[in-house]
Every structure is written in C-alpha cells, then in structure tokens.
Amino acid sequence: MGILGKDLFRMDKGYFDITALFTADNFQIESQIYKYGELTTAFLNYNPELFFKMLSELDTTEDVAEYNEKIAVINMALKLMPVYRYQYFLSREPLAIAYATECGKKVDDLDDYYKLAEDIRTVQDRYKWLLTEMHYKEKNLKGNYCANQIYYNGVDAYTRGRSLGGSSEWDAPAVNVQYEVRELADGSGCELFEKMEFNRLIDLLYVELFKGMLIGNY
Secondary structure, three states: OEOOOOOOOOOOOOOOOOOOOOOOOOEOOEEEEEEOOOOHHHHHHOOOHHHHHHHHHHHHHHEEEEEHHHHHHHHHHOOOOOOOOOOHHOOOOOOOEEEEEEEEEEOOHHHHHHHHHHHHHHOOOOOOHHHHHHOOOOOOOOOHHHHHHHHOOOOOHHHHHOOOOOOOOOOOOOEEEEEEEOOOOOOOOOOEEEEEEEEOOHHHHHHHHHHHHHOOOO
16 A cells, blocks of 8 residues: 555656656655746746757757857756655756767757757747636636636636647647546545646646646635
C-alpha cells in the first residue's frame, strides 16, 4: 500500500515528464500541493526572457565552451521556473554536456527545450487571451460560472484544444490517466487520486485550467 509522499512517482521519468495527482480540491506534483489555477497563473506571470534568449542563440554558437556556458544558463533558468524549481527536479540534470568535447560535435537533443518554449509562449498568449475575453461581460446565471462566462462571451469554440485556438488543428492534450487509492502519511485514512502523466507542460496546464474552471476558480 502506498504512503503519500514516498512512492507516488516513478523514478525513471525523463526530466520534462510530470506526474500529477488530482483530487476534487487541489493537485500534487512531487511534494508540492497546488490550488487549481495556481500553476497556470504562475506561468502567466513568469518572465521567460532569459530562457528564450539563450535558446535562440544556440543555433548560431559554434564555440564549444561558449555553447556549454549557454546550456548551463538555460538549465539554470529552467530550474527557476514554476514546477521545475522544486526539489525533485532540482536534484536531476535536464541535459548532459552539449558538446562531446573530444570531437567538438553537438550530441544534445534540444527538442524538449524548444517544445517547452513553445508551450510557454502559447500559455502567455492564448491562455491570457481566453481569461480576459471570458470576463468581457459578466453574466449572473445558473450553472457553472466559468461555463457561462465562456459561452456568453463567445469563446467556447476555443476551449477544445490545448492551444485554445492557437492551432488550426484539433490539439487535444496527450495524457495518461489512472486512478489510485493512497494511504495518507499520518495513517489517518486514504485518498482517491486521479493520476495523470504528462510529457509537455501545456498538456498539464490545459488540464489544470479547466479543472479550476469546473470549481469556479477563475
């Protein structure tokens, strides 16, 4: 039987893979507990300028030492981001040395970094836009508050994909879902969790955004 906080998470995950445990009121990543809407808000307020700048310069950087210095700065910026700043992530390295110094060739795979940058841009553009537009006119109606705000402000069609209309394709989030019963650490009882595994940030934030809306957190 699992003990909350001890064996909830696989240790063989990639650095950018995130496992979250959802309950009716909040969700947990590693030992950190979030209210619904808290993480999305943190990324809306996050300043990614340094991360974006260093990442954009990598393709034109040929010097091995300079390239590795920029990778180190990128990794530092990554570990200051919401989610990635907590202990489990801080104890792991997202990327090995960027160049094989004995041959001077790139051996890294930066796809996950570019995907993360794309996700942050989408969240800071489209998610901010939706949250603004849904409150253009306030509606005092029966039913779910956020649903009424979205529908009667004419933005309901944009909710069906993780980019909130930023993509011309139907971009549903890629999520693995399980349900688990876990014993609380103090032995006082058990909790039922909806366990989801994500390999992209935007999938997590899309789920968090609308779980928050289900309980009216926006």
